[in-house]
Amino acid sequence: MIRTIIIDDEPLAAGIVQEFLAEFSQFQVLEVCQDGFQGLKAIQQHKPDLIFLDVQMPKITGFEMLELLDEPPAVIFTTAFDQYALKAFDAKAMDYLLKPFSQARFKQAIDRFLESRMEGKESERPNADLHHFAEKSNRLVVRVKNDIKIISVQDVNFFEAEDDYVTIHTAGGKFLKKMTMKTLEESLDAGKFARVHRSYIINLNGITGIEPYERDTYLVKLKGGEKLPVSKTGYARLRQVLGL
Structure with missing residues (x-):
């Protein structure tokens, strides 16, 4: 059967x-x-x-x-x-x-x-990554043990790449979701989120400052106290979206 x-x-x-x-x-x-x-x-x-x-x-x-x-x-x-x-x-x-x-x-x-x-x-069989060609997302659904949690993207401080997964950092904790940074980036509002490094996408509303780090690189400071690396390309993108 x-x-x-x-x-x-x-x-x-x-x-x-x-x-x-x-x-x-x-x-x-x-x-x-x-x-x-x-x-x-x-x-x-x-x-x-x-x-x-x-x-x-x-x-x-x-x-x-x-x-x-x-x-x-x-x-x-x-x-x-x-x-x-x-x-x-x-x-x-x-x-x-x-x-x-x-x-x-x-x-x-x-x-x-x-x-x-x-x-x-x-x-x-279906792909695990179903975000391709998706409309802009305003929420993310993750599995936490036997429970399901719905996270509003506006509550996300930043996203971090973890091999085939993405770690979602919020004030309420960290959550792991199986998807790629590329498809995540495509599903987010480019006016509210920016990929500043191959491993990080940040919520622009959480930025408190940007400081030089090493040659052609920077650190972005967030409200939660985190300092994340910003690549040369990421810095150019930040300057554009922030009007610097």
């Missing part, structure tokens, strides 16, 4: 997926979830082969939920918003069903999944 979970805050839409899926005897629906929190818990508990995932849901979006999974299952997105299609396929979704979709269109998505499964295309 192919183990499946449906995650959609609209009961009618979830019911349609269940109805259409009932035509395929090899699929077993393990659980139907109404938001990303429930979906995350169900995925961690059941380890499904495939999920049907809405994008816009209460609490956290479908994309944010996927970011919290170390090994996401195969995904077929179901949504009423076509502007997320590019991001969905960049995340290597199996398919993207735009509501309201027909039973024939649903069957196409299932056939695509089954074909991929037969061919053993593990590369079709």
